[in-house]
Amino acid sequence: MKRGALDSFFKPTVPKKPKYETSEEKDEHPSYPFAIPHLSKSFMTQLNSAPAAEGKTMNSELDLDMVYYAPYIPSSVSNGMFEFLRQELFFQRVRYSIKRDGVSTEINTPRFTTVFGVDETSKFNTDGVLVDAKTTRKLEAGRYKCTPRPIPQCLGYLKALTEATTGETFNFCLVNYYADGQDSISYHSDDERFLGEKPAIASFTLGAKRDFLMKHKPIAPDLKGEVVPEPKQIKLALGSGDMVLMRGQTQAKWLHSVPKRAGDEAKKGRINITFRKAMVKGGTENYYQYNVGTGGVFKWSAREGKMVS
Numbered sequence: 001m002k003r004g005a006l007d008s009f010f011k012p013t014v015p016k017k018p019k020y021e022t023s024e025e026k027d028e029h030p031s032y033p034f035a036i037p038h039l040s041k042s043f044m045t046q047l048n049s050a051p052a053a054e055g056k057t058m059n060s061e062l063d064l065d066m067v068y069y070a071p072y073i074p075s076s077v078s079n080g081m082f083e084f085l086r087q088e089l090f091f092q093r094v095r096y097s098i099k100r101d102g103v104s105t106e107i108n109t110p111r112f113t114t115v116f117g118v119d120e121t122s123k124f125n126t127d128g129v130l131v132d133a134k135t136t137r138k139l140e141a142g143r144y145k146c147t148p149r150p151i152p153q154c155l156g157y158l159k160a161l162t163e164a165t166t167g168e169t170f171n172f173c174l175v176n177y178y179a180d181g182q183d184s185i186s187y188h189s190d191d192e193r194f195l196g197e198k199p200a201i202a203s204f205t206l207g208a209k210r211d212f213l214m215k216h217k218p219i220a221p222d223l224k225g226e227v228v229p230e231p232k233q234i235k236l237a238l239g240s241g242d243m244v245l246m247r248g249q250t251q252a253k254w255l256h257s258v259p260k261r262a263g264d265e266a267k268k269g270r271i272n273i274t275f276r277k278a279m280v281k282g283g284t285e286n287y288y289q290y291n292v293g294t295g296g297v298f299k300w301s302a303r304e305g306k307m308v309s
């Protein structure tokens with residue numbers, strides 16, 4: 001046997017080198033299953049030039065009020081950000097049961113999810129302790145059934161940039177990971193009362209390109225029985241680094257979805273990040289219930305090329 005072959009035979013298998021650089025600093029918190037590294041200086045510098053493209057206002061359709069940045073995140077960092085977040089965040093695959101007409105059905109959320117943040121009535125102090133937003137006093141035990149988690153630096157950095165661009169403020173960050181074309185989100189609107197009347201939601205895509213579909217909610221005939229024609233469905237092929245800001249009446253009047261897709265593109269995996277602002281405690285309970293749940297934690301395995309529990 002040749003020397004080189006023997007050498008490589010006995011060489012220990014080193015773990016795959018991550019495709020991105022991180023900072024030495026990490027966020028740790030009792031609510032995190034493991035620490036999350038900060039973004040590298042280089043990533044932060046590159047992100048500082050966001051938005052990479054001017055936002056296009058989409059408001060010519062009935063009740064629609066959106067701004068579309070294609071892209072928002074500079075293309076030099078969008079893939080690194082995708083690899084970083086997929087590798088460093090913890091995810092869950094949430095199951096819950098709902099009652100439809102008295103019959104309870106099990107729902108398996110068809111994507112990986114994670115969530116950070118707390119509603120406007122509370123905040124994390126600099127020691128990572130939850131305090132009342134008004135009195136800044138430590139929360140009494142049992143204020144929340146769930147365990148709120150502070151937004152880590154890597155997502156907080158993007159949140160601050162998004163706030164500067166949009167003039168909105170956010171206190172929640174929800175993350176979806178669509179592993180392949182079978183993962184999806186069905187038609188819905190983010191019109192919960194805990195978000196307030198005309199919620200602004202900034203929604204990012206990293207990784208695979210996926211179609212984002214929008215359709216107007218059914219319009220009832222007016223009192224005179226006149227039928228208002230519904231606007232036609234909208235399809236945005238969201239690519240890595242793109243951001244859509246939905247605001248005004250968009251959630252009240254429109255539905256959106258990311259349907260299942262065949263083909264190789266979706267197999268690359270797609271991360272969606274939404275920044276939102278929940279006004280009351282019920283919002284925090286809802287977001288943790290449906291994005292964390294009670295099952296086990298998943299983490300990306302670079303070796304296996306999939307989320308593992």
Ligand SMILES: O=C(O)CCC(=O)C(=O)O
Pocket residue numbers: 174176185190203212256257258272274
């Ligand atoms: O993945 C997306 O682009 C949309 C996600 C979404 O609508 C949601 O999480 O409410």
Ligand SMILES: [Fe+2]
Pocket residue numbers: 188189190256
């Ligand atoms: Fe949504």
